[in-house]
Amino acid sequence: MSSSDRILNAAVLGATGTVGQRFIVLLARHPMFRIHSLGASERSAGKVYTDATKWKMSDIMPEEVKAMVVKPCDPAHYAGCDVVFSGLDAAVAGDIEKAFFEAEFAVFSNAKNYRMVEDVPLCVPVVNTDHYQLVAHQRKSLNLQKGFIVTNSNCSTSGLVVPLKALQDKFGAISRVIVTTLQSISGAGYPGVASLDILDNIVPLISGEEPKMEAEVKKILGGINSDLSACAPLTDMRVSATCNRVAVIDGHTECVSVEFAGKPPSVEEVKQCLREYTCEAQELGCFSAPKHVIHVTDEPDRPQPRLDRNNGEGMSVTVGRIRECPVFHIKFTLLVHNTVLGAAGASILNAEYAAKKGFV
Amino acid sequence: MSSSDRILNAAVLGATGTVGQRFIVLLARHPMFRIHSLGASERSAGKVYTDATKWKMSDIMPEEVKAMVVKPCDPAHYAGCDVVFSGLDAAVAGDIEKAFFEAEFAVFSNAKNYRMVEDVPLCVPVVNTDHYQLVAHQRKSLNLQKGFIVTNSNCSTSGLVVPLKALQDKFGAISRVIVTTLQSISGAGYPGVASLDILDNIVPLISGEEPKMEAEVKKILGGINSDLSACAPLTDMRVSATCNRVAVIDGHTECVSVEFAGKPPSVEEVKQCLREYTCEAQELGCFSAPKHVIHVTDEPDRPQPRLDRNNGEGMSVTVGRIRECPVFHIKFTLLVHNTVLGAAGASILNAEYAAKKGFV
Amino acid sequence: MSSSDRILNAAVLGATGTVGQRFIVLLARHPMFRIHSLGASERSAGKVYTDATKWKMSDIMPEEVKAMVVKPCDPAHYAGCDVVFSGLDAAVAGDIEKAFFEAEFAVFSNAKNYRMVEDVPLCVPVVNTDHYQLVAHQRKSLNLQKGFIVTNSNCSTSGLVVPLKALQDKFGAISRVIVTTLQSISGAGYPGVASLDILDNIVPLISGEEPKMEAEVKKILGGINSDLSACAPLTDMRVSATCNRVAVIDGHTECVSVEFAGKPPSVEEVKQCLREYTCEAQELGCFSAPKHVIHVTDEPDRPQPRLDRNNGEGMSVTVGRIRECPVFHIKFTLLVHNTVLGAAGASILNAEYAAKKGFV
Amino acid sequence: MSSSDRILNAAVLGATGTVGQRFIVLLARHPMFRIHSLGASERSAGKVYTDATKWKMSDIMPEEVKAMVVKPCDPAHYAGCDVVFSGLDAAVAGDIEKAFFEAEFAVFSNAKNYRMVEDVPLCVPVVNTDHYQLVAHQRKSLNLQKGFIVTNSNCSTSGLVVPLKALQDKFGAISRVIVTTLQSISGAGYPGVASLDILDNIVPLISGEEPKMEAEVKKILGGINSDLSACAPLTDMRVSATCNRVAVIDGHTECVSVEFAGKPPSVEEVKQCLREYTCEAQELGCFSAPKHVIHVTDEPDRPQPRLDRNNGEGMSVTVGRIRECPVFHIKFTLLVHNTVLGAAGASILNAEYAAKKGFV
The missing domain is CATH 3.30.360.10 (Dihydrodipicolinate Reductase; domain 2)
Structure with missing residues (x-):
């Protein structure tokens, strides 16, 4: 069974921020992903999402996330997630995303930290999905089986x-x-x-x-x-x-x-x-x-x-x-x-593509 | 006595519009010009300025113009004016401005109609006042003694x-x-x-x-x-x-x-x-x-x-x-x-220059 | 068969204006209404809708109306319409709406002209649908069988x-x-x-x-x-x-x-x-x-x-x-x-209610 | 000689904030006050004003303050000041303003901290200058000769x-x-x-x-x-x-x-x-x-x-x-x-009044 035929469990890191909120809006109505985990900073971790977040979307907060408890951004808490979306700030994204892909997660990041790394696809998914060919090298050099990172570009x-x-x-x-x-x-x-x-x-x-x-x-x-x-x-x-x-x-x-x-x-x-x-x-x-x-x-x-x-x-x-x-x-x-094709939407389409092509 | 040493009587054509209002604000506090006449369309002519105008400047309407009666844009009514500022719409500026400079008025226009005519100075007064040299040819070809037109540029x-x-x-x-x-x-x-x-x-x-x-x-x-x-x-x-x-x-x-x-x-x-x-x-x-x-x-x-x-x-x-x-x-x-150096302010500085150089 | 079980043909008068555009957006995705006719002023009548209209909605213009030819607002052209929505300006709404309800159309109007007439329901459909009881008197006094007018309120x-x-x-x-x-x-x-x-x-x-x-x-x-x-x-x-x-x-x-x-x-x-x-x-x-x-x-x-x-x-x-x-x-x-419950949405819900209750 | 006939030295506390900036704009063109000292938080103290401040006024920063060194908000540094204007945040205004009026400074505050104290004038200077009568009691109860505080109201x-x-x-x-x-x-x-x-x-x-x-x-x-x-x-x-x-x-x-x-x-x-x-x-x-x-x-x-x-x-x-x-x-x-009569302008007029009446 190809992964594109099943529901994938998705985590959103940086879930309380504006990119994170956009991820949640888009994922909540997505037929392929289920929001499994929400990660944010220590300040928010442990709180119920609705308490941790100043919601700023004009779409109403999806019911399914309201009562979810926000987790710290540590891979140990994300067992069962198939894909990890990162809306983290650049100030922290570097270390956290590394921890996740090294822990064998498929990471789709909106942060700038890894964009210019030579074996990381900087992928606008309607433009250069051929850059996914870099994933094999990435895994090999890091000695990973499943983990990898794909970034989308600046908005x-x-x-x-x-x-x-x-x-x-x-x-x-x-x-x-x-x-x-x-x-x-x-x-x-x-x-x-x-x-x-x-x-x-x-x-x-x-x-x-x-x-x-x-x-x-x-x-x-x-x-x-x-x-x-x-x-x-x-x-x-x-x-x-x-x-x-x-x-x-x-x-x-x-x-x-x-x-x-x-x-x-x-x-x-x-x-x-x-x-x-x-x-x-x-x-x-x-x-x-x-x-x-x-x-x-x-x-x-x-x-x-x-x-x-x-x-x-x-x-x-x-x-x-x-x-x-x-x-x-x-x-x-x-x-x-800028927050759809320029950010969260691109990451999600990157993940859809990865699933269709068997990377996830 | 050079004209720059005396007070010049100024007319503002298109006085009820936004460029005209800016002309009025700038002229009211100008040491060299006195607002002598206000011209506008037939619809406004005959009315007191304060009744003819929907004032949109953040500066308060100068006292001196409030009770002035708006005139039609016919040179016959502007005897005694030394300079004529035009904030007219392009739709009417062509004929009216022509009537004024042919009637021997010095016209300083913000309209686009004559800007690209080859012997009309298109003058940004902090840039190309040397183009005033065209005035002599303009007068000669139109057989004028005092009349001429200088335009300022698009904002x-x-x-x-x-x-x-x-x-x-x-x-x-x-x-x-x-x-x-x-x-x-x-x-x-x-x-x-x-x-x-x-x-x-x-x-x-x-x-x-x-x-x-x-x-x-x-x-x-x-x-x-x-x-x-x-x-x-x-x-x-x-x-x-x-x-x-x-x-x-x-x-x-x-x-x-x-x-x-x-x-x-x-x-x-x-x-x-x-x-x-x-x-x-x-x-x-x-x-x-x-x-x-x-x-x-x-x-x-x-x-x-x-x-x-x-x-x-x-x-x-x-x-x-x-x-x-x-x-x-x-x-x-x-x-x-855009409404000062880009419009009314440029026209006024053009007129100051013209006065200093003896064109007015 | 109750009229609420069938698709109703809807006309939109004032179809090129902002209220009219909102009517079109809402009706295009409505399961009960089909946009049958678009009416506008003489200036627009005869033109294809997409040419007659400066579309200002953030929703894309529905495909189904793009090629419709705009009609004049004369009831003679609206045979087959079950309900008529009016987004007309007050300046013309009085006469036109009268012509439609006297021609036995069910008129749902956003204009102010008939709101305060004592036997015209001024109906915010989540508030006072009981005022539909006035329709019988309206029909009787005008000697109508099917025609009537219901207005919604100011936004x-x-x-x-x-x-x-x-x-x-x-x-x-x-x-x-x-x-x-x-x-x-x-x-x-x-x-x-x-x-x-x-x-x-x-x-x-x-x-x-x-x-x-x-x-x-x-x-x-x-x-x-x-x-x-x-x-x-x-x-x-x-x-x-x-x-x-x-x-x-x-x-x-x-x-x-x-x-x-x-x-x-x-x-x-x-x-x-x-x-x-x-x-x-x-x-x-x-x-x-x-x-x-x-x-x-x-x-x-x-x-x-x-x-x-x-x-x-x-x-x-x-x-x-x-x-x-x-x-x-x-x-x-x-x-x-203000343009949904405050205008077009209210008219549409008024029409739904009228259909459910057998007025249409 | 009444104090209203001489130039008064003015300090501005909270000089880098928006109220402080407005104070500076108004004082710089004021015939009666000279900006003598600028006070701000420890973070800004010691810096030249132009470096300490993100200037947000549409008026250009007055020349005279550009090179002034910002002081900490401690009365010891303000010898020679006749009046002290406070644009401090409420979070710190309480203690700092107290230190100043207890150090015999005349304090004119825009902060809310002392507004509702019963012997502190809450004075909109075009409304209730009669409340200055409270100053005598204030001084007496605090055993002050010259110091006092007058506040202006919420904007x-x-x-x-x-x-x-x-x-x-x-x-x-x-x-x-x-x-x-x-x-x-x-x-x-x-x-x-x-x-x-x-x-x-x-x-x-x-x-x-x-x-x-x-x-x-x-x-x-x-x-x-x-x-x-x-x-x-x-x-x-x-x-x-x-x-x-x-x-x-x-x-x-x-x-x-x-x-x-x-x-x-x-x-x-x-x-x-x-x-x-x-x-x-x-x-x-x-x-x-x-x-x-x-x-x-x-x-x-x-x-x-x-x-x-x-x-x-x-x-x-x-x-x-x-x-x-x-x-x-x-x-x-x-x-x-709101930032003139509603804030800095009111404080300044309060100080002018105080000077005219001999409180300063």
Whole structure:
């Protein structure tokens, strides 16, 4: 029996935080996962979830977790879990996630700590599931049977790589990308951005975000080396990112200019390419894979966060304003739901994929 | 006696609109101008200003205009006015402004209609007052003695050209610019942007704004032809603009990447260059010229609209986040007060300059 | 066969407006209604819906309406419709709705025009479905067989009457109510509230809203006269409403102080009363009736619009902060989804009720 | 020489916080005070002010404080200071303020700690400067020569008492008041309200605010006992407050219904009474006293925070929508600038008054 035919027990680490809450909302209505364990810091451990958490989702807290007792983030307490989702803060994620995958758990992490490790898949599940090939090397080098870690990307990266992947597959190498983001406040967690900083205002810096984007894009759009032991990030692509925080609750908007290494496509060819893009997770029938990976809009004033962030249940990237760039070749504006495809949703689809492919 | 030593009578056309209101606020506290006449559409003409206007400024309506009777926009009613400021809508500005400058008025317009006419100065007064040399040709070709028109630029253009001018003067030609703007709602006037479009949202299109920016930058940063009869826009600079509307009341933020044609300066050289930039309007002692044309900030998360838009009373451009661009040479983020330097304030400084130089 | 067992053909008048769009979203997923016809002004009539409409819902436009041709609002074009939902502007609703009910259609209106007519039910369907008894008189006086009109209340009224009804039923007459509302922008339609009026701001007036609330509450909480020919509004209750517009997208918040005519209940008795309140539409198994008419929260800082407006799919009223009032007896804060229970949702539940009871 | 003729040296305690920053902005342009010392917590003490502070004012940081070294809040370091302004958090204000007034400093505090002490003036300086008569008793009981403490009220209280005082003086006792507030985020300091709590949202609770308002109003509008040893709060007035946090940066809006004990005035009489209200601080020519204590507006949709909060440089209360209340006698909506008259501005005017009257 393939693991994709059975219900998998899922743990959520960092369950009281905003990413953890989003994991819980998505898992509670998921046909394949059952929420088995909730882990959080020592301060929360031992409390009933409803007491440990300041719930900030607009979806009501699922009944099934209300009375669950929060556990400490120690693998000893997670016997029976098939997959472990980590919404932990980077400050603690490194040690805790290591403890879990070394204890033979399948870890799907939203934290940044292991993203750039060369045999860790940095996987946007509608883009580069081929990077799962690194798992074998990971296990071998750590002498593990079942344990491994797969990370998803930074939220703004996850939006950007989707159309770039489609374009690269169809029209060949992309030589230069300049991207400016307008990122929502939910990306900063809770309490996160102070209201005095964002009402009638913009914060033109998101600390550490720009180098993350610039590096992650090259890893995700790159390949795997020949012995499947390490990723091989793109070396000929140059990426420049500028990241801003704006007064939007959910949904990162990104304005992108793209230069192709070879003959550039026309605007119509780009539109068609993006519309036709599909991924392996769709072909496998993964539950969370969106019907359309990319939602292309021809309306001149879209995408808009409030109207488009839930396209494909938050798992689609919406691309609009596709037009010629007077400096590079093509420019467009994209929108990604930062806490769904940009965070918890990506981890969950990564886990679905892993199950379908027998990694779990 | 030079006209800069006397009080000039000023008319404001489009006085009931948002640009007109800003003109009134700025003129009411101006030592050189007295508000002499207020012009508006037929619907408002004949009414007392306070009845004709839905006042939307946070500054209280100046006492001196409250009881003024609004006039129709016909030059016949403006005898005695020395300068005419136009905050008219583009839909009507073309004919009305023409009537005024042909009637020998000095017209300072915020409308787009005449901006790209080759012998009309498109003047950001801290950047290219040398374009006033076109006035002589304008008068000659229209057979005018005193009348002329000077326009200021689109609000987002006015922020962008200021640091570009400083850089171009110091480091030579700029070959490529990619700019993404985050523009405030006041730029759209009143009622302007619907609240349902901008709360928890971004509108990724400002109709007509991108081509305007791309063209105006080249005219402003360009020169004048040898017989002083036409401007000579830059032909070797390529500019790509993407314009977004965000939930900010005043102040346009612009994220800019710049490529130089020649040897690029270092980040430190750029900072120094911007800090040291001065303009002729300052040297002439114009009242509205800011102490610092460019306010350079080293704080990593600035400029911010709410905190920095009033730098230099709204006449400075604030530039921050100056750093190397992985794709071009230098990138930075700037902020301009869109209704001051970006609109009414620029027109007024243009008029001050004109008076100092004897054009009025 | 009762009409509640079959699919009913529904028309939406004012289909391009915001209330109309909400009707369409709710009807498209409704098991009992099929969208049969869309009506709008002459300007839209004849166009395909997707061309006639600036869609502003965060739910995607339902496939089934995209290609429908919008009709003029003339009953001649609506043969085959079982129920007619009106989201028309008050400026035109009077004549059009009259034409429809006189043409023997069952009209469920969100407009204010007929609300205070004495034999027209002003029905918040979780509160006063007993007012349907007026329909017989309405038909008789107009000499109609099947046609009639039922209206729902103003959006802010619909939230207020729900807990008041529960309290009145349990603890007897309420003598005085002072209510201050904080109403969302969607209540004003599109374009509605200008962003310059509501960002970093409050508008302390909603034109006509306060007298509407004060009058509607008394009609809804009142009875029917003995010959079932007219409603009998409460005469001994005094209501004072103050209505504000705030920067919230959906959901009206209302701060309410209540004085009872007789012995006042304790805070705990109030909570229990509100928790236990049920309505006839629930008992009949109406699809849109919420599981809990009133969602009582004990969390000290709730209800909050963003977190609670979708309780009961927008058909519940959330009540929190129930406490003693130092001036009257009890005070509390309530939240109602102004475009669901406060508008389209109420009309739809009214129609469900009418079908269950054989009026349609 | 009266102390009002000389420059007074002022200290600001809590100088790095938001109230402290507002103190600094107001004092820097004040003709009577010179900023002599800045005090803050141990964490900031010893640092240069510009390094110790995350400046959040839209006014630029005054030059004169940039290089000042922040001191610990110990009276030993404040020799030479004539007045001490406290913007300290309540958590530490109790002990520190006590140390200062016992060390013979004149303390003007914005903290809540001493507000309800019976011989401490709780003074809104445009309302009840007569409470300064308590200072003599305070000094006597503490055996002080020069030291004393005067507090200003909670920010929402300060707006409410102004029109109530005017009405009470003119029309006699007020028996009942129901007030609902819509308070700005700056009232919560920095970082204060999380943006996720207030964008597209309302928080219907401000912890501790309602009882504070209800008690402070009665003390401020009350008198002093016959031997001038204690305040005599009103006992016959009942006040019910409901406090909400909304997405406004500065300015608290309050919706007020008032019942008079005796014959109620007409709406016109109320307007006239509010317009004519003056206070002793005005008569003494205090610098910060507004020209109009109450700005009465007849515009139907005012006051609005963004447009009216700076009336009287933030020291006026704006009152609009004055109308009959169907439940009580009169209702109206008021606006107060919460960090000016509601905080730092009140303390400063209190100090001006004290100087004029010889207390300093």
